[in-house]
Amino acid sequence: MAAVDTAVPSDVDEALAEFQGQLTLIFARARSLWKESAARMHPELQPSGYRLLGFIARAGSANAHQLAESFEMDKSVVSRQVRMLEDLGLLESRPDDTDGRQRVLTATPEASEALGELRADHANRMREALAALTPQEIQSASKVFRLLAEI
Template sequence: MSDVPADPHASEATLADEALDDAVARVERELGRLFARIRVGWREAAATVHPDLQPLGYQVLTSIVSGHATTAGAIIERLQTDKSAVSRQVRQLTELGLVESVRDPDDRRARRLVATPLATERVTAARAAYESRLSARLRRWSAEDLDHVADLLDELGR
């Protein structure tokens, strides 16, 4: 046995590391739960738009409705998914009367995807139901807490 006393700072550092590890694990668990809830929300929203629509189809459709992505390439990049999956979803959305493919007025060789009035109406209804549930939960928090969460999420996403 050694006559040298244990370094008290070493045990403090170990405790701090363990606390940090526990906190990181908790955030990962909570993000997993949040992502699962989001997936359920997409599934419910997709069913609100059309019973045969898949969650990815709903994401494709909302990208088109919002105008954030109106070409297959833009949708692929926005959703970080593969071309065949987007092609299947666009085909289904077209068959369901929710999307039309039209010539791009700026480039007659290219095609743009446009949401039909039916799609806009149904996506608006699906979003309203989801947003009212989310808004009700978020409104329990202060504006300061919401700003702090938004800042943290922004930092996490970088």
């Protein structure tokens, strides 16, 4: 088996470097979009609170343990964000019927409506940005992201 010369980058290495650079830009854009979306929902809402609220709304409900696990956040950080979301009138909390130690968190109707409007706006932006791609190209991109999500 021949040794690979690592001093000269291969086409794959160059393509991966370009791909990583583009991912960095996408992550930066996502953080910017979360910040913009949070401000549109409420001027005091932080991007991390917006992300938690979006998760809860998509799931229908959640508890603080699920949020901490899903977002790999400390429970105290989740607790502060949940409290802020409740104070802003975006989140409701009630005792869990099966485990009184847990609280079931749900988005308020107003928050759900605002999130729906933001999602529609984001979907329109995505549709415009990807308009030049075929459905097969979009499916290929989805496959790449799915593979990356598994590492």
